[in-house]
Amino acid sequence: MPHGQFCWYELMTSDPVAAAEFYKRVIGWESEAAGVPGVDYTIVKMGQVGVGGIMTIPEEAARMGAVPCWLGYIYVEDVDAASVRLIEAGGKVKRPAWDIPGVGRAAVVADPHGAGLVLFRDSSGATPPPVPHNAPGHVSWHELHAGEREAAFAFYAGQFGWTKTSTFPMGPMGLYQLFATGELPNGGMLTKLPDVPMPGWLFYFMVTGMDAAIARVTEAGGKIINGPHQVPGESWIVQGLDPQGAMFALNAAAR
Numbered sequence: 001m002p003h004g005q006f007c008w009y010e011l012m013t014s015d016p017v018a019a020a021e022f023y024k025r026v027i028g029w030e031s032e033a034a035g036v037p038g039v040d041y042t043i044v045k046m047g048q049v050g051v052g053g054i055m056t057i058p059e060e061a062a063r064m065g066a067v068p069c070w071l072g073y074i075y076v077e078d079v080d081a082a083s084v085r086l087i088e089a090g091g092k093v094k095r096p097a098w099d100i101p102g103v104g105r106a107a108v109v110a111d112p113h114g115a116g117l118v119l120f121r122d123s124s125g126a127t128p129p130p131v132p133h134n135a136p137g138h139v140s141w142h143e144l145h146a147g148e149r150e151a152a153f154a155f156y157a158g159q160f161g162w163t164k165t166s167t168f169p170m171g172p173m174g175l176y177q178l179f180a181t182g183e184l185p186n187g188g189m190l191t192k193l194p195d196v197p198m199p200g201w202l203f204y205f206m207v208t209g210m211d212a213a214i215a216r217v218t219e220a221g222g223k224i225i226n227g228p229h230q231v232p233g234e235s236w237i238v239q240g241l242d243p244q245g246a247m248f249a250l251n252a253a254a255r
Helices: 016-027 059-063 079-088 149-160 210-219
Strands: 006-013 030-033 043-046 049-056 069-075 092-100 104-110 116-122 140-145 164-167 175-180 184-189 198-205 223-231 235-241 247-252
Touching: 006 016, 006 116, 006 140, 016 030, 016 043, 016 049, 016 198, 016 210, 069 198, 069 247, 079 092, 079 104, 079 116, 079 149, 116 198, 140 149, 140 247, 149 164, 149 175, 149 184, 198 210, 210 223, 210 235, 210 247
Parallel strands: 006 049, 069 116, 140 184, 198 247
Antiparallel strands: 006 069, 030 043, 043 049, 092 104, 104 116, 140 198, 164 175, 175 184, 223 235, 235 247
């Protein structure tokens, strides 16, 4: 997998069993135990393809005030070297690089404004099969609510080679900067609103029909906090909270 690509998504939550059931009802994921000795970790899949994982918030993180949230994994050629470069660019290492037996090597880090992410390298070096663009059940968009948009983009471009594409004016919210981690635009950045507690990433999961998905969210105990809105490309989006309080977003081609 090329350096700088998102490759995995992980939910840290207060109730992994309930969270897995919520996302199964809303998105259609199936789940299974990871099978790593001594690690309580649930893998979620769309069909036979892994999308991400669900785990309990680690005790140390909980003591530091961590709340339920989604984290994105970014593939790097060398986790240790990437951690050093990130620190030199103003980022922070929250958990130094460690080996996940039979899986790979990872480090939990944050960009200079505090948005969290994970640096990751697969132990086998194998490239997973590509997921079709906008495939149901997979992440279709990566959105950074940044401490400051231009500074944040410069950081990610320097670390991972991301490139700018288009910009969209969003009124009082300022400019929305689209970016590509490969050939196609697959994310956007904006300076976070003052009432947003801290910078962070928001991931959009693709569903087939927005109105039906909204109904599933509420029926399963979640809450829609923004939307539905139609966005360029004629698709629809909503943002919501799962029953444990983790923020997520949905994207659909039709209402």
